[in-house]
Amino acid sequence: MLVEPLAPPRSVTPAVPAATGYWARLLPALALLACATRLPSFVRPLWNPDEGYLAVQARLLADGGELYETVVDRKPPLVPWLYRAAFALWGDESLTSVRVLAVGAQLLTAALLASLARRRWGDGAGRTAGVLYLLASVGLNPEDAQAATFEVFMLPSTAAAVWCADRRRPALAGAAVACAFLAKQTGAAVLVPVLWLLWRSGAPGPGRRREVLRLAAGAGAPVLAAALVTTPAGFVFWTVTGSGAYASFTGSELHVLLRGTANTLLLAVACAGLLPPVVRALRVARTGAADLWLWLSSSAAAVALGFHFFGHYFLQLTPPLALLGTAALQVLPGERTARAVLASACACSLFVAWGLLTPRPELDHAERLAREVRARTEPGDRVLLWGMHPETYWLADRTPASRYLTAGLLTNYSGGRDGPRVGERYAVAGAWDVFRAELARRPPALVVDDSRGKPYGPERVPGFQRVLRGGYEPVGEVGGAVVYARSWNPGGP
Template sequence: MLAAPLAPARTVVTRTVTRTAYWARLLPLLALLACATRIPSFARPLWNPDEGYLAVQARLLAQGGQLYETVVDRKPPLLPWLYEAAFAVCGSGSLTPLRVLAVLAQLLTAALLASLARRRWGDAAGRTAGVLYLLVSVGLNPEDAQAATFEVFILPATAAAVWCADRGRWGAAGAAVAVACLTKQTGGAVLLPALWLLHRQGTSRAGVLRLAAGCALPVLGAALLTDPAGFVFWTVTGSSAYASFTGSELHVLVRALTNTAILAGASAGLLPPVVRAVRLTRAGVPDLWLWLGSSAAAVTLGFHFFGHYYLQLTPPLALLATAALHVLPGERLLTAVLTSVCTCALFLAWGLFAPRPELTHAQRLAAALAERTGPADRVLVWGIHPETYWLADRTPATRFLTAGLLTNYSGGRDGPQVGEKYAVAGAWPVFRRELDAHSPVLVVDDSRGKPYAPDRLPTLRRLLAARYEEVGRVDGAVFYARSPRGRSRSGP
């Protein structure tokens, strides 16, 4: 009479032990693979201008700057805050702490994908999804895949959104969508598969309300913690000229095709089973196709097609490949994994051994800048390499850290829509006031013949002619120091 109730308890204990043993074996494997695939990220002090921009923003915020007021960018606030926090704990002289956080972000993403796959298709599928994701996660130009920037930190939030929605945890799913969106706007694309899962599980008013509240409250909180009007302007309404295909159609098309081809090559082990997964839509993967489609739309949004945008495609690709591989013969799985290992090795070698001429250029400029100025001096680097400020440990004279915000060159646009009239609305008057208030001791023209060169910008051309004189050239960049007449106008 007393033995019957023990059976369910024994079953629960057995399941708990099995689950614990599964993750005890899988997590170390995923952690080792995450570390191995991110080794190149530690090999260089900096990978791309986005990292430089975030590093300079973090230093300015630590000095009392206000996001969307005296520190501006077109991105949401979470990653600048994360950089600021990492610098506060570990110092601002190295991005190593951010590299470690990027490894953890990739590990968390892989674990969430493994959990999703295991819930749907079993233990082996969980291992497959986690491993395939990490192998393909570095399959882009290393400056896109290895940098600790927006897309890498979007991925765990997007995976968490689908993971929570798959389990009917609608408030948590909405919060994960919000975290992705507050890391980068395009992270909000994961709301589409979450809504599909809500519909599939039987739309309820309570579920809709919890999902909506989870999405809205963190975004509202971030707006209130910054400047609400500035938050809306810089993250939504102020980027109409930036998010345009007009002006550099061929340039953008070549970039789109190039980065698509690179990711396709890296996904050579995944694409055949993904094609096979087309036939499995009725078997429970329409949400994964929606996830892939919404991520592809996010890559397209803005018409810039940078390589790091494509990272959003990798989680649904890994899951779709897993969905097919778990019903295909075992040799197909072995082929997919071995192919992915080989392509991953090629991309890791690219990251470790390929030269980075733009980094070398920025380091030369920074060394010259540090030599010619003092730690308290403000400087202006007119170009698209904000990392020069960080490498030189010098404070910018303006909140506009690149020429892009003042000319619309951002995004590599090289056509006719570059110039003062295409700047962020109201930027040039603010720029002039800041240069009057904090007259830079040194101006570095790093345009090197690009469409945003000072001789094409009347305001900057007049300012340089009236207040500065050329004092040297370094690696193609022109250095200007204040002239005697400039000092008399600008003060000491």
């Protein structure tokens, strides 16, 4: 069996000033590639319920809502604020503005990775890292890869944290870690490679301790500011302590494991150009990339945290994978780079075509339901949608009757987890008391049971069943969702 000879490591060209035109040539190319890979994101009004949730949150914040009080979610505040700002500047009738911001976030991530690779291995490696990242970044189910949600806006901060640590700027690295955490909690996993880089390159003794303190100060200040701008107790509860039942492996174990396996395989296909060089380099040479392996390992742990394995979680793996692939290509024959890019481009084209051509039946259902809700209510009416698709509120342009935008917060049903840990007893602590008070204070004009046979239907959730029996009667049905209108006037005689 013939073995491909290993080429000597290619010489590293020292980084040259940007004035030479390196970035002037690279950035437009990366921008064009970022737009091409995310073209499918613009062809549909929404891609997944997370986008719908964020859109509804942004509207409620614009109407005077308070995050973690009248508007709640198990996420930090940065992305809801970003949606709110985009809607304020460009309107809230479509998600085009946040889709453009998502393209910018991917471009920024690619540029930071290119800068990291260029500093370590030269100009060619910088170009390779940026291109490989963008090609791999859409390698999942389009509803995960093309949506403008938490992970997409988290990735630039994770790349920036490593970039700053690589240049021994601990305070800025800490601020970037904080921004990653404030986009999504698992963004804090990048702290592992950041600490490694600072500790490895820092002066021993007091010098290292000072850098760690600057890192802590840089990370702590933005998080503390976010807590104070919202409410400290609400911030801690909704981002850290209030998700115990959600972050559990119990319930639908086989379903969850199959989902994790499927998404791992999808990402492996997307990384068809990256993984073979990494495997070969591991067999024949050391790449000197301990920090990148730590970055990948900590990101993998973050993906597994909570035991849900949703596809969009896997986006966190793509930056370290792109850099590891670039590192591996430096010790392999030069033609392997072209082959890696070609393989990644072919895989990327398949995922882009998938996003452009595949129908989205759940979106079609949400749009039909939204039309029914609009037809049966007035613009000022409040509506209760009992389901897992908060985008219907946004599509119907109606105000939610409760701060809990999905039945998941009141039953612990989440993304197909339908085992024994679904029901009122597994709801967010105190949620049912608040929910009942909200409906008693301002009863919704319309209630929609969109459970469609799922384990959070009224027959299994007595609290919701009591809501329906408290003055509502069925008046229609849309694709299995039952629409209920008020059968009496609480303010009447």
